[in-house]
Amino acid sequence: MTSERPEPVVPTATYRLQLQPAFPFAAAEEAVPYLASLGVSHLHLSPVLEAVPGSTHGYDVVDHARVREELGGEEGLRALARTAREHRLGLIADIVPNHMAMAPRHNHALWEVLREGPGSPYARWFDIDWEARGGQVLLPVLGGPLGGEIDALRVDGDVLRYHDHEFPLREGTAGLPLPRLLDAQWYRPVWWRLARTELNYRRFFSISELIGVRVEDPEVFAATHAKTLQLLREGVLDGLRVDHPDGLADPDGYLARLHEATGGRWTVVEKILAAGEPLPPSWPVAGTTGYDALRHVDGVLTDPAGVGELLGGYRRFAAPQTDRGGQWDATVRRAAYKVLTYELAAETDRLARTASRLCAASADPALRDRAPWALRTALEELLVRLGVYRPYESGDTASVVTEEAAAQARLAFVVPEEAGAVDVVRDLVLGVACPGAEGAEFRARFAQTASALRAKSVEDTAFYRYVPLLSATEVGGEPGSPAVSPAEFHAHCARVQRDWPSTGTVVSTHDTKRSADVRAALAVLTECPGRWADAVTAATRAAGDVPDGQLAWAAWQTLFGLGEPDGERIGPALLKHVREAGLYTSWTEREPAYEEAVTAFLAAGPCGPPGRHVTALRDALADPVRTNVLSAALLHLTMPGVPDVYQGSETEFRALVDPDNRGLVRFPPSEPGEKAALTRAALRLRARRPEAFGDTASYAPLPAEGPAADHCLAFSRSGEVVTAVTRLSLRLAEAGGWRDTRLALPPGRWADAQYPEREFSGPTPVADLFGRVPVVLLARVEQG
Numbered sequence: 166m167t168s169e170r171p172e173p174v175v176p177t178a179t180y181r182l183q184l185q186p187a188f189p190f191a192a193a194e195e196a197v198p199y200l201a202s203l204g205v206s207h208l209h210l211s212p213v214l215e216a217v218p219g220s221t222h223g224y225d226v227v228d229h230a231r232v233r234e235e236l237g238g239e240e241g242l243r244a245l246a247r248t249a250r251e252h253r254l255g256l257i258a259d260i261v262p263n264h265m266a267m268a269p270r271h272n273h274a275l276w277e278v279l280r281e282g283p284g285s286p287y288a289r290w291f292d293i294d295w296e297a298r299g300g301q302v303l304l305p306v307l308g309g310p311l312g313g314e315i316d317a318l319r320v321d322g323d324v325l326r327y328h329d330h331e332f333p334l335r336e337g338t339a340g341l342p343l344p345r346l347l348d349a350q351w352y353r354p355v356w357w358r359l360a361r362t363e364l365n366y367r368r369f370f371s372i373s374e375l376i377g378v379r380v381e382d383p384e385v386f387a388a389t390h391a392k393t394l395q396l397l398r399e400g401v402l403d404g405l406r407v408d409h410p411d412g413l414a415d416p417d418g419y420l421a422r423l424h425e426a427t428g429g430r431w432t433v434v435e436k437i438l439a440a441g442e443p444l445p446p447s448w449p450v451a452g453t454t455g456y457d458a459l460r461h462v463d464g465v466l467t468d469p470a471g472v473g474e475l476l477g478g479y480r481r482f483a484a485p486q487t488d489r490g491g492q493w494d495a496t497v498r499r500a501a502y503k504v505l506t507y508e509l510a511a512e513t514d515r516l517a518r519t520a521s522r523l524c525a526a527s528a529d530p531a532l533r534d535r536a537p538w539a540l541r542t543a544l545e546e547l548l549v550r551l552g553v554y555r556p557y558e559s560g561d562t563a564s565v566v567t568e569e570a571a572a573q574a575r576l577a578f579v580v581p582e583e584a585g586a587v588d589v590v591r592d593l594v595l596g597v598a599c600p601g602a603e604g605a606e607f608r609a610r611f612a613q614t615a616s617a618l619r620a621k622s623v624e625d626t627a628f629y630r631y632v633p634l635l636s637a638t639e640v641g642g643e644p645g646s647p648a649v650s651p652a653e654f655h656a657h658c659a660r661v662q663r664d665w666p667s668t669g670t671v672v673s674t675h676d677t678k679r680s681a682d683v684r685a686a687l688a689v690l691t692e693c694p695g696r697w698a699d700a701v702t703a704a705t706r707a708a709g710d711v712p713d714g715q716l717a718w719a720a721w722q723t724l725f726g727l728g729e730p731d732g733e734r735i736g737p738a739l740l741k742h743v744r745e746a747g748l749y750t751s752w753t754e755r756e757p758a759y760e761e762a763v764t765a766f767l768a769a770g771p772c773g774p775p776g777r778h779v780t781a782l783r784d785a786l787a788d789p790v791r792t793n794v795l796s797a798a799l800l801h802l803t804m805p806g807v808p809d810v811y812q813g814s815e816t817e818f819r820a821l822v823d824p825d826n827r828g829l830v831r832f833p834p835s836e837p838g839e840k841a842a843l844t845r846a847a848l849r850l851r852a853r854r855p856e857a858f859g860d861t862a863s864y865a866p867l868p869a870e871g872p873a874a875d876h877c878l879a880f881s882r883s884g885e886v887v888t889a890v891t892r893l894s895l896r897l898a899e900a901g902g903w904r905d906t907r908l909a910l911p912p913g914r915w916a917d918a919q920y921p922e923r924e925f926s927g928p929t930p931v932a933d934l935f936g937r938v939p940v941v942l943l944a945r946v947e948q949g
Contacts, residue, residue: 173429174403175451175667175859177851178802179209179257179809183675183827184233185221190241194248196832201252204848207403208249209257209809211675213242214392217266221827222675223259224408225266225375228273229389246401255403257431260393262419263412264368264375265291267304270331275376278302280333282351290385292367292377292414294515302352305360305373306330311347318343318354327354358753364511369412370617370625371508381415386422397427404431406454406669411436411616414609417447417559424449433669433807437641439553444665447559452661452668455809456641459672461657462800463636463684464649465878466793468893471691472634472648478698479633482705483714493631493645500626501549503747504618512614513548517541519607520590523599532589532598539578539586544611546574547590554619555612556594566594628678629746632719635726636687640676648691651878651892655866658880662805662864670806672797673814675827680811680820681801682840683726685793689786690725692895696782697725704778708770712762716743717770724771724779727819732772738821739767789895792939796890798840799940800878802847803888805864815844839938846918847942850886854944857885869931871906873897877931884911884945889931891939903932915943 180200182193193208200208212223215231223233232239246256269276274287279302282288283295293302306327307314318327323339325332325346338349347353355363360373367377380386396402405427410416423432429449436444436453440460444453485491505513520540524532550570556562571591575584592598593607628638637647649657661668672681679687690697701721711717720739724730743750743763750756770776783790794817802808811818813830817840820826834841851858867879867887876897879889889908891897909928917923920937924946934941 173431174255175431176205176207176255176257176404176807177855177858178205178807178848179207179669180205181209181674181809181811182211183221183812184211184213184223184236185827186219186235187221188829189235190237190245194245197245197248197252197254199833201249201254203810203815203845204850204852205254205810206852207255207257208245209406210259212259212261212408214261217268217271221824224261224264225268226261226264227266227268227271230392232392242396243401256401257404257406258393258396258402259406259408260390261408262378262380262389263409264377267366267368267374267376269333276333279350279352280335282335289382290378290388292379294365297365297515297518298353298363301350303359303363303365304332304352304354305357305364306354307356310356311354314356315343318347320346325350325354330354360511361507362510362514365515367512367613369409370620371504377412380413380419383422386419386426390423390426394426397430405433407432407434407450410434411554412613414613415558417445417557420448420450431667437554440643440646442553445557445559446664452665452806454674455669455671455806457657458661458668458670458801458804458806459639459677459681460641460643461649461654462672462681462797462804463639463642463688464647465651465654465800466685466688466796466892467634467636467648468688468691468896469648469650471694474694475691475697476633478694478701479718482698482701483632483718485630485715493627496631497623497627498549500630501618501622502545504622504626505545505548508621509614509617512610512617513541513545516607516610516614517544519610520544520593523593523604523607524589527599529598531592535586535589536583539583540590542577543574543586543590546577546587547571547594548611548615548618549622550574551615551619555616557612558608562595566591625745626747629719629742630715630748632715632722634687634691635679635719635722636684639678639684640674651866651875654878655864655880658805658864662862666805666860666862668806669809670801670804671809671811672801673811673818673820673826674809675811675823677826678822679726680814680818680826681797682794682814682817683819683821685797686728686783686786686790687722687726688793689789689895690722692789692893693786700778700782704770704775707775707778708766708773710762711766711770712759713749715746715748716763717766720767720771721779723821724776725783727821728780728783730772730776730780732767734821734825735771736764736767738825739763741822786895789898792891792894794840795843795938795940796878796892798843799847799888799890799942802844802851803858803882803886803942804880805858805862808848808851810844810848816841842919843938843940843942850918850942850944854885857883867908867910869906869908870928871904871931873900873903873906873931876903877906877908879908881911886945887911887915887941887943889934889941889943891935894939903930903935906931908934910943911945914946916946918942918944 213232214226215228215233216223217225232242274290277287278285323334335350338346369375413419432450433454434450438457521537524535556565571587574587578584594611631644637644744752749759816834816838862883865881869877878892881887907928908931915925
């Protein structure tokens with residue numbers, strides 16, 4: 166590897182590998198020849214820095230200065246890079262700037278902070294509120310209140326032990342009796358349930374095992390990025406994926422510093438955009454990791470007419486309460502209130518205390534004499550009405566925290582005069598009140614709390630409560646309006662090509678709740694909601710008692726999407742589903758009787774004989790399912806942006822929520838199939854003709870003409886490549902097929918990228934284009 170900084174390279178396509186002790190760098194190295202043969206330009210690695218021992222994902226980093234030993238260490242990573250280079254592949258790595266593992270015995274920096282307190286040189290690393298809880302960091306690790314657990318705490322030299330937990334003792338305190346010893350530390354082990362209301366460090370969402378890192382501090386940035394920057398500088402890595410920038414105090418400043426430090430390397434951010442929300446244009450990144458692309462690919466294969474009918478069938482079947490899954494907006498709002506007042510109570514309390522302090526110290530009479538409870542209520546009411554993950558300093562915050570939201574928030578106050586607290590909080594968020602440094606902490610914490618709230622209330626709660634169409638309840642999705650018209654799809658692609666041509670695109674990831682192929686199958690249900698209702702009714706009648714209608718509907722759809730009654734996979738996914746929903750059981754307050762009823766229903770219903778009603782419908786719809794699977798794959802691989810192929814998804818990949826979607830993958834696959842052939846053809850074409858897909862490429866819709874024109878979605882890239890796919894194929898067949906529908910190809914001769922002997926030119930019958938498979942990728946025949 167050279168010590169000179171290589172020129173930034175934009176990938177043509179990446180391939181995501183989930184590294185873990187069972188799949189280390191050496192295993193990835195063995196897979197390189199196969200992965201290179203697919204046509205990707207870069208391997209996309211999950212986090213490579215030292216993590217908690219045994220971690221299967223790597224996001225629980227404990228040491229930014231070392232490459233993870235369980236994966237093969239730095240030499241193993243460098244060996245992988247050398248082998249990849251020999252096959253003309255580069256490496257992209259996932260980095261985790263927002264948090265580290267709250268695991269003191271593995272996390273040296275945290276160990277020193279717990280031992281030395283706020284005077285530790287590492288104290289600036291972590292987002293700890295030392296003014297709260299008597300200046301002790303609360304560690305929610307005890308299985309119960311201290312009185313019942315104190316006998317399990319023991320002193321071992323200068324270490325305090327509790328089962329498999331280890332904590333450093335403050336100097337000079339080892340000889341104290343236990344109660345006094347605990348009082349003398351810079352931390353306090355407490356019952357894990359206290360994390361909900363008493364925690365005084367920022368965490369990742371509501372996961373107390375991950376502590377927030379203050380990378381906005383230049384010294385912390387330098388210390389936590391030195392190894393990554395070295396690997397970039399020496400050519401081991403070529404680019405970065407930034408995990409969860411929404412959690413940072415200053416995403417704008419962080420990304421600017423990262424861009425300068427990397428020399429402008431290709432970098433994408435895991436940013437989830439709401440419908441119509443732009444990525445901050447000032448961010449010096451290539452774009453997002455691609456969930457906005459996922460929503461448009463899924464949406465254009467979803468029948469808008471069938472969505473409404475499916476929702477009606479769901480409401481009749483499950484009879485959900487309005488605020489518990491009957492209406493999308495109400496479901497989100499109800500979930501947000503619960504998350505703020507329960508899971509994020511500590512974060513909300515800290516934000517409210519900051520607002521109270523600012524108001525009390527302000528010289529502005531409009532901010533004075535505001536009751537803490539009123540400020541907290543105003544905060545909660547505004548937070549639950551945000552339609553995006555967070556406002557940004559570089560964006561138009563007023564477009565997010567709108568006057569309409571403020572007007573609705575005021576209605577929460579019985580006494581109109583108290584509703585003025587809403588205006589105070591809104592002015593603080595907008596920077597109108599307490600502008601500059603004195604209000605910066607409040608604005609940052611409001612934004613951080615907003616992002617955690619959105620993730621927990623939407624992705625981890627509402628998606629499991631609102632279940633008429635499970636393919637729509639996906640990261641970045643809009644379950645309330647899941648269908649995307651061809652015109653909207655084309656408009657999105659044109660915007661991306663103009664503004665973010667090197668952004669990432671995905672359809673399956675380690676975080677998707679269902680893989681693209683499972684969602685593609687479920688989308689077919691919007692084309693036959695009546696047949697689906699009949700199958701569900703028959704299956705439920707045969708299954709007998711069900712725990713509740715919402716769960717049954719979701720279970721039958723899970724079976725349909727997966728396509729087989731695999732209880733070892735469906736069972737854990739459905740138990741996770743009901744715990745995340747939090748309606749009858751949850752992760753922290755489990756109801757054994759309900760969960761046992763769920764398990765019994767799965768065995769007797771979806772995974773028993775009644776499941777045949779659903780699998781028989783799946784078999785009958787095999788052709789439209791196949792069409793959706795291939796259409797989604799080709800759209801993803803050829804639309805504007807850099808496609809990221811998730812491990813194993815070049816073949817038909819049916820996976821449910823993690824950990825099901827993070828399992829080991831066999832390279833090469835034993836049965837590649839037609840999806841693999843399509844993927845290989847598309848990726849190799851991207852590699853051969855990068856100019857047709859890159860930053861300077863163009864995007865142009867190609868409208869079909871004829872009675873079935875709406876069922877053909879087509880576009881050209883730079884006049885060199887044409888993509889055409891079939892959408893809503895079941896409706897197409899019911900209407901009589903393609904008939905004389907034609908697609909006018911751009912001037913020239915066009916060869917099928919999979920079957921080069923097939924050539925076309927001019928206006929071409931769509932039925933001929935889709936002669937072998939329901940999608941086609943054409944390349945202009947070069948004259949010579």
